[in-house]
Amino acid sequence: MTPAIEARQLGLQVPSQQWSSARTRVLDRIDLAIPEGAVVGLVGRNGAGKSTLMRCLLGLQTPDEGNAWLLGEPSLALPDSVRERLGYAAQTPDLFARLTGLEHLDEMAAIYPNVDLRGAAALAARLDLSLGMRASALSLGDQQKLAVVLALAHDPDLLLLDEPVASLDPISRRDFMRALFAMRRKPAPRTVLVSSHLLSDLERVVSHVLFMRDGEVQLFIEWDEAVENLRCVPARERDAMALHWSAAQGGRALVDVRQWPEAAGEPGLSMEDLLEVLNT
Numbered sequence: 015m016t017p018a019i020e021a022r023q024l025g026l027q028v029p030s031q032q033w034s035s036a037r038t039r040v041l042d043r044i045d046l047a048i049p050e051g052a053v054v055g056l057v058g059r060n061g062a063g064k065s066t067l068m069r070c071l072l073g074l075q076t077p078d079e080g081n082a083w084l085l086g087e088p089s090l091a092l093p094d095s096v097r098e099r100l101g102y103a104a105q106t107p108d109l110f111a112r113l114t115g116l117e118h119l120d121e122m123a124a125i126y127p128n129v130d131l132r133g134a135a136a137l138a139a140r141l142d143l144s145l146g147m148r149a150s151a152l153s154l155g156d157q158q159k160l161a162v163v164l165a166l167a168h169d170p171d172l173l174l175l176d177e178p179v180a181s182l183d184p185i186s187r188r189d190f191m192r193a194l195f196a197m198r199r200k201p202a203p204r205t206v207l208v209s210s211h212l213l214s215d216l217e218r219v220v221s222h223v224l225f226m227r228d229g230e231v232q233l234f235i236e237w238d239e240a241v242e243n244l245r246c247v248p249a250r251e252r253d254a255m256a257l258h259w260s261a262a263q264g265g266r267a268l269v270d271v272r273q274w275p276e277a278a279g280e281p282g283l284s285m286e287d288l289l290e291v292l293n294t
């Protein structure tokens with residue numbers, strides 16, 4: 015089956031400093047195939063390249079190496095038939111300051127055939143967001159909520175959300191994550207790529223995790239499989255059997271219990287453990 019999101023050898027370099035010819039690699043030959051219906055948590059420290067990856071996947075930024083495809087079509091030449099099936103909320107909400115939430119939805123309804131105004135209003139109400147206020151009058155958290163409501167309004171098959179809950183209060187975050195989780199239960203498979211630093215929130219909703227560091231994909235795995243088979247264990251030295259090793263906390267290794275059976279008794283895996291071992 016065609017992956018919902020695919021990247022092959024996707025690479026991007028940017029100038030290291032304003033007046034220098036040196037270049038920094040922001041995306042490092044990324045290969046990726048995200049199956050339809052996956053809800054993928056994109057995790058990495060600040061500057062890992064998460065937003066840049068999303069923009070390249072969406073064709074909003076042109077990579078200087080490799081290619082990407084969304085729903086089987088090249089990211090840099092997406093036909094309208096695929097654009098209509100995409101939803102995207104950027105890290106910084108991209109709104110029209112003078113328009114209210116309802117006016118944003120009307121604008122969308124004029125472009126997209128299947129905008130569900132009732133569903134959008136219901137989600138806004140669940141998130142305690144007023145759709146009658148101009149975007150410029152909304153708090154940053156409410157602007158983020160509106161961006162998410164808009165990204166979901168036309169019931170997209172593929173949703174890319176860049177830190178959608180960073181400015182949300184805990185109750186809105188919980189409601190939003192529930193809405194995201196409910197999407198997985200819809201009959202049609204729906205694919206979601208969502209970046210967040212709020213790992214305990216992600217743990218509840220994702221089917222897969224994608225860890226990035228310095229523009230590279232370190233790990234892409236089904237979360238249930240990771241929880242079942244991976245453990246972080248104390249290890250003073252790098253062992254050939256370890257998948258990753260970190261010198262932090264006296265040394266810790268990421269191991270697979272099928273190759274390292276004594277790790278089976280270690281405490282269960284959390285995303286925080288994984289991030290720490292993969293990033294220190």
Ligand SMILES: Nc1ncnc2c1ncn2[C@@H]1O[C@H](COP(=O)(O)OP(=O)(O)OP(=O)(O)O)[C@@H](O)[C@H]1O
Binds near residue numbers: 040061
């Ligand atoms: N157009 C650009 N020009 C210069 N540097 C850029 C450009 N685009 C991205 N970068 C750099 O690429 C790196 C990755 O940035 P990106 O925003 O993708 O990271 P991120 O993982 O989303 O970070 P965060 O968690 O802080 O949002 C950063 O060091 C950023 O400064």
